Amino acid sequence: MNPGADLQSRFVSEALQNPYNAVLLERLPLLGLPDAWLVAGCLFQTVWNLRSGLEPTARIKDYDLFYFDASDLSEAAEQAVQARVTALFSDLPITVEAKNQARVHLWYERWFGYPYAPLQSARNGIERFLVPCTCVGLQPASGPGMEEPTLYAPYGLEELYAGLMRPNPACPHLPLFQAKAESYRERWPWLTVRADDLPS
Incomplete structure (x- = not known):
């Protein structure tokens, strides 16, 4: 058996134990957004909740959707999508x-005080989360015979399940990383930060 594939199946199964994630993925195609994904906290935090013996929806502050539409970069267009x-x-x-x-x-x-190079896709955005183990996204199943959502986890899932947080070289904004990691540890105290990746 492929341990990576096993972990991927486990992750998708656990993420969908949060009923809101399941509904979001079911309805996401109705929006007709290009390159649309359900990403980040609502996924990995569901997994951490289950590991902690909590309800799947506990301590999740919001649910994030990414899409990529280079045809209109205006704030108004994004706000119109948000309204929908x-x-x-x-x-x-x-x-x-x-x-x-x-x-x-x-x-x-x-907003954050650091330059940020333009992204080329929604997956590219997932790759740049501050904490590599949180770089995950699900896209609704599409096409005949596809039952499970498509998972994108560019750095694998081992560190997510180990609760190991380290800075992301693709977005090396250490003060932002430290604040994010601390906020996660307040909610899930068993998480750890790899100290050798932080400045002394």
Whole structure:
């Protein structure tokens, strides 16, 4: 057996134990967004909740959708998509946020204080999360015979299941990483930070 494949199947199965993730993936195609993914916290935090003996939905602050539309980089276009997303999921007691990955470089430095090179796809955006073990995304199943969502985990899943957090060389913004890692450890205290990747 392939341990990596086993871990991928386990991850998808556990992520879908969060009923909101399942509904989001089911309805996501209705939005018709290009290169659309359910990403990040709502996925890996569901897995961490199950590991911690918590409800799958516990301690998850919001649910993130990525898409990539280079045809309109305006804030107004992104806000129009967000309005559609909010309406589509208005029956769920959660916050769902949609971000066009084609325009992240236009606002990232203003918000976070670091330059950010333009992305080429939604997957490219997933690759740049501050913590490599959190770089995960699911895309709804498509095509005949496809039952499970498509998983994108560019750095594998071993560190996610080990609870190991380290800075991402693809987005080496250490103060932001440290704040993010600390916020995760407050909610899931068994997580660890690899100290040799931090400045002394």
